[in-house]
Amino acid sequence: MTVHLIADSASDLPSSYFEANQIGFIPLNVSLDGKEYEDAVTIQADDIFKAMRDGKIPKTSQASPETIKNVFLQYAELGEPALYLAFSSGLSGTYQTAVMVANEVKEEFPDFDLRIVDSKCASLGCGLAVMHAQTLCVNGNTIQEIESSVKNFCAHMKHIFTVDDVAYLARGGRISKTSAFVGGLLNIKPILHVEDGRLVPLEKLRGQKKLFKRIIEMMKEEGGDWENQTVGISYADNEDTALSMKQQIEEAFQPKEVILHSIGSAIGAHSGPGTLAIFFLTP
Incomplete structure (x- = not known):
């Protein structure tokens, strides 16, 4: 039976x-200037990064229960299994809300096989897991096999983040404001x-030179x-930096593939323009 992702x-x-x-x-x-938007639907990352460079402070919130329910109902009505690979529960309440909504949907459709996986990943770390799951779906794996494989994949996903301006992380409560002030003065680049x-x-x-060297190490x-x-590799309004990082990774490791994509509004609103993130699997 077809498994939907x-x-x-x-x-x-x-x-x-x-x-x-x-x-x-x-x-x-995402909210900006008092207006609410849907990430990648009614607002794009470039809009957020421009606003942040202009001194504005966007805010983010989890996906709405109504939005989640409407998506789940599409597959419940088909009567076919589905697996939702969710953004890390440590960074958003979306996973918890999805679990709550799934219970409501299953009351109406008790035979609907819906699995929700807390990826504990972010950005392309989660994206690579989605791509892995999609391959399994196409290959005809069962939902049990896909769920098990994806959980293992996510558990081995390494994230390395750095930001151009630590002040953005301070605004989002990710680091202290004192650390951000000192980091900005000394051109300190954090690795997270x-x-x-x-x-x-x-x-x-x-x-940046020392930063790139350490990331390769x-x-x-x-x-x-x-x-x-x-x-x-995901980036925030700094594609040239990402391309330079890509070249160094290819020269050092010759991986099967290196994919690049912009960080979206939901994560970019916290990390800010100039963010660079690298994702790979650990043994």
Whole structure:
């Protein structure tokens, strides 16, 4: 039986990928200048980054229960199984809301086989997991097999984040305002990662050259089996920097593929323009 896949806008995959693969789409919400928008639907990342450079402070919120329910009902009415791979519960309440909504839908459609997986991943870390799940769906795997494989895939997904201006993380409560002030003065670039679904600071370096060198070192220390894996790079209004990082990764590791895509509004509203993130699997 066909297994349908659902993902949200925090996976930072292009809308063309959702459309081409008929993946259900759940947008998170963004507010700017007192107006509410749906991420990647009624507002795009470029709009957010321009607003942030102009000093505005966008806010984000989880996907609405109504939006989630409407997507779930599409598949419930088909009577075919579906799996929703959700943005990390440590960074958004969307997963918890989806679980609540799923229980409501199952009261109306008790035979509907809906699985909800907390990816504990963000941006293309989640996006790569969606791509992995989609391959399994196309190959005809059962929903049990897909759920198990995706959970294992997510558990091995490494995230390495850095930001151009730590002040944006401070606004979102990710680091202290004092740290942001000092970091800005000294051109300090933080390296952060996602641990158990939450953003955690790892190191601080001065300048982009040292930053790139350290990222490559971390990939050597923690990655492997490069010829068989896809590396993801997401960026925020700094595609040239991402392309430079891509070149260094290809020269160092020769991975199967390196994919690039802009960070979306939901995550970019917290990390700010100039963010760079690298995603790969650990052994």
